[in-house]
Amino acid sequence: MFWERFYQACLTKNTKPNPLGRKIGISSGVITKWKQEGTIPNGETLKKIADELDCSVDYLLGRTDNPEVNQ
Numbered sequence: 001m002f003w004e005r006f007y008q009a010c011l012t013k014n015t016k017p018n019p020l021g022r023k024i025g026i027s028s029g030v031i032t033k034w035k036q037e038g039t040i041p042n043g044e045t046l047k048k049i050a051d052e053l054d055c056s057v058d059y060l061l062g063r064t065d066n067p068e069v070n071q
Helices: 002-012 017-024 028-037 043-053
Strands: none
Touching: 002 017, 002 028, 002 043, 017 028, 017 043
16 A cells, blocks of 8 residues: 555656655665565654655555645
8 A cells, every 4th residue: 555655646746756765865775675565664754755745644554545634
């Protein structure tokens, strides 16, 4: 679930996973593990991703279908 949400959110923001990863200090190898092995980033990384993609961590994790951040 995470990879699909992450990838779609990247496309929505006109970016791709690897450039976003570089921006927040994540290697392409780690991003490949997310895709191929289905691993999920730790909490701090999830927050950085959500901030960059302007969506909620819950959305990235599949806990809600609403990408909006609760203010």
